[in-house]
Amino acid sequence: MKQQSAQARWEQLTQRPLLALAVAFAVAYAVPIVDTTAGHSLTAVCTAVEWVVWAAFAADYLMRLAISRDRRRFVRTHWMDLCAVVLPILQPLRLLRMVSTLILVGRRARMASQIQLTTYVAGAVVGLLMFGSLAVLSVERDSPNGNIRTLGDAVWWSFTTMTTVGYGDHAPTTGLGRMIAVGLMLSGIALLGVVTANIATWFIARFEKDDVEERRQTEAIEALTAEVRALRAEVATLSGVPVVGVPEPVGDEVSR
The missing domain is CATH 1.20.5 (Single alpha-helices involved in coiled-coils or other helix-helix interfaces)
Structure with a gap:
């Protein structure tokens, strides 16, 4: 019981600082992509901020593991968090840091009792839309056959992909861009299922x-x-x- 209360206190204490770090990560990730004239020093600062934020979420995972009563069960039930912590070390790709940080932010947000389902879903939609647009723009902008050249094109493509509409006027041409598209489609379907289940639950309760x-x-x-x-x-x-x-x-x- 003492360990559970300690874990609850830790999660409540770190909720707002981790949220602020997630916002800092979003800014650091977006600046070099949106500002194509960014110099080497600014890019290096943004990269350092990304690593610091990822390290903070990794430290949060390790701390929750340390104060957990059953550490083996904690690892089994939080295997996705573990993958998000380990993968960027094994392969330090910028896109992989973004994916792992999104996973850690999402998993951490779901544990906050103050965050309602509607707020979480809205935040997840905005986050996926933003990061999906930035990620596909970063890999498709310099592609010889690519047709996603501007941020507006990327946002429109992300929106149609998440809603599984897929007009086809913009589409990724690189392998990495198509992997981003698959992830965005699966995320959109999952969020749509959550929204549908939430509405159905409300009607049933009524x-x-x-x-x-x-x-x-x-x-x-x-x-x-x-x-x-x-x-x-x-x-x-x-x-x-x-x-x-x-x-x-x-x-x-x-x-x-």
Whole structure:
């Protein structure tokens, strides 16, 4: 119990700083792609910021592992976090750092009790749209046969890909760009499923609430009917009139 409370305190303590670092990572990742005239020093600073942010999320994972009561179970249930921490070390690609940081941010956000599902889904959509656009622009802009040359083209392509519309006016031509497209399509389908399930759950809860209210009203009417029947029998007994076949009260009689 003590370890669980310590883990909860750690997650609550690091929630806002990690969110700020995620914003810093987004800026550092976007600047060299959007600003094609960025010098070597600015690019190096942005790269350093990306590594620092990734290291912070990796340290967060290791800290949660250290204070976990069952470390083996923690590793089994957080295997995706482990992959996101290890992969950039094995292959330090810039795109891989972006993917791993997105995974770590998403997994960390889902643990925050203050974040509702709607807020999480909206943030995930915006994040995937932004990072998908920047990633495909970075790999397709210099492709000889590519047709995604500007940020506007990349955003439009990401939006149509996430919604699985796929107009075909813009499409990646490189292998890495197509891998980004696959990831974006799968993410869009998953988010659409979450939204659909959330709406269905809301409707089901609403119907169940109405059904409970209807049953409560029915039980109240039945109790009132039984009480009226008992009162009629008592009045008939006091007046000396034999009670023979006390009629069932109808709805308008009950109301009167």
